[in-house]
Structures are given as C-alpha cells and as structure tokens.
Amino acid sequence: MKLTKFYFRTFAIVGIRVNTRIDFNLSPGKTSQPNWKRIRRSKMKSSRLLKVAYCCFVLVKGILSNRDDLYCLRSILDGHSAGHASFIENRNRYLNIQLILQSLLVYDSMQCALNCLATLGCRSFNFGVQTVFDGKHSCELLPSDKFNYYNLFAPTAKYHHYSISNPCEYTPCSKDSTCVPLYETSDFVCHCAPGSIGNLCDIKVPSSLKVNSKEVCFGTRGNSYGSFTMPYYGKISAFKLVHLRGSVSCRAVDNRFSYWRCDVGEFLNTFLTNSTNAVVFPQISGINSYTLPGIWSNSTELTFKNLTVPLSVSKGQEFRVWYGEDLKDESETDNGGRACMDIYALYV
Secondary structure (H helix, E strand, O other): OOHHHEEEEOOOOOEEEEOOOOOOOOOOOOOOOOOOOOOOHHHHOOOEEEEEEOOEEEEOOOOOOOHHHHHHHHHOOOOOOOOEEEEEEEOOEEEOOOOOOEEEEEOOHHHHHHHHHOOOOOOEEEEEEEEEEOOEEEEEEEOOOOOOOHHHEEEOOOEEEEEEOOHHHHOOOOOOOEEEEEHHHOEEEEEOOOOEEOOOOOEEOOEEEEOOOOOEEEOOOOOOOEEEEOOOOEEEEEEEEEEEEEEEEEEHHHOEEEOOOOOOOOOEOEEEEEOOOOEEEOOOOOOOOEOEOOEOOOOOEEEEOOOOOOEEEOOOOEEEEEEHHHHHOOOOOOOEEEEEEEEEEEEO
C-alpha cells in the first residue's frame, strides 16, 4: 500500500515547552532500575521538548480494505507509542551520519516529527533552520541517534537536531561509559569502558563481588548440583566458595562428612562447571579428587584461582557447583548430605 494517500489528523494538544522532567514507562519487572525522574534534571533545563500526540488517523483518499493494509499501518509505528511520542530538541546540532532514511521539505519541525513517527525505523531527525524552497525547511529522517554516534554529533548554525526521548538523556551511565537506548522497551544498556563493570558501569575493577542472589546448595547424588548466574559481564580471575551450612559425605552410613569432599583431609571433590557441565574449576585433567595449597575439605572457604587466562563471562551466564561423584555419575549410591554456600567472583 502506498502511503502517499495517507494523512494524519491531530486532535490532541501539541506544544513546545521548557522541559524539567520527563517520565518514562520502563518495562514491567525492572524493579531494580533507578528512578529516572530524579536523575540529573538540571541537564534537561536548557532543552525543549516537542511532544506530538495524535488520537486517530483519517484516510483522505483510499480505504484500508484488507489485513495487509492494517498490518502496514501498525508496522510504520515500529515501537513508537500509538498515542504519543516525545522529541528532545538539540539546538544548532547536526547528526552527520551517512545513512538517511528520507530527505523531505517541510513547513516546520512538527511536520518533520510526524513524518519521523510514520517512517519505519526513524529514531531522530535533522531540521534545517533556514527555508530552502517555497517557505519549506530541510528535514532528514535518521535511523539512529546521537548516543550511538556521539562522535558525529557536531555543532552547526544550519540545523537543529531532534531525538526521541529516552533514559539516556539523563546520563545514567558512569563517566567514560556509553549509554545505548532501547526504544522498544524505553530502557537502556551501558557499555562500560575498560576498568569498570556493572549495570551502570559504576563498579571499578579489580573487585571481588558476591554473585549469587540466594544461597547455593549442592547435594551428592541424583544430579543435585547448585547453580547461580553472573550479574555482570566481564572477566573473572578467581571464584571463592564460602561455606554457610551443611556438609557432604561419600559414605553417609559411616558418618564421614566434610564441606568439600568426604571425610576431613587435604583432598577435595567439589567442582565448578558451566551450564553444559564442562568443568571450569579446578583446571585439572579428569573429574578426580584434587588438592589446593592451604585448603582442606573442612576449610570454610574454597578458592579457585589457578587461571592462566581470565575467564570471560556474560550477564546471566549460568555456573554450577557439583559434588565430584555426582558429576561423574558413579559411586554415589551411598553418598549423603547437602552443603550451602555464597559465591564470590574476582572481576579484573
């Protein structure tokens, strides 16, 4: 369906005002996100908010006659709200990227904004300050924004730049990191600079962090491993397991219990694997009892740090804690017990 016969009618109030606060509807369930109403309001005082609200569409020529036409109507919104969208004005700025979705001549910035809303993938636009023909201004619809191409966001006297409002306007990420908006969910992600990690890149490394949200417990038979997921991406040089309660045994009938193997001694039989049960720690050949300097089976802390190269991990990546005989699926019928712990990772 050609959209040249399609026109918008605006019934809601449209205005430009000095902005001191923008409210965002973040995705459901993101309870840990900061309250963006209170973050860096002062940075927005010099910006102006162009809010475009429209209630319905009117066909001047042609009628949506089939499902394909209706699908086309929905698809042009591409994640924008069907009720409204907000644009932040950056005066005397130009986003100088090569890919331009469409170049138009319009009477004002409002008309340029409406065209952006109706264009698949439009995230911002450049609006010419001076008229170029018949009282009209240049309007460049862009598929990206100043946050993805901050190095191409240049000062100029010829253009104003408008971008769809998003949490990155509040500079939520720490210094030297990059904020990338996620328009479909009104969310964002921070890309951290070397030397920092965290959702907001506010944690400096090296840093030892507790990575489990609840205690991790493992048994000794029947695939009763304990699991946890990494809270941040980064590189790990060591894991530390800190005993909280319980004990395990390779011969429960004989009351031979300890924290990390069977009875008390220098040998250990606890393993750390990835989600496919490939052994990550300790770095030995085979799934056999092993020793670590200064650590016994009844030590309260079991530290794995014999990494030759730091381990790269991703946010949400799963790791598992196993009792050796349970991992091998052998000699486990007489095992018993259950031990619980906290897990710490050394990010570098």
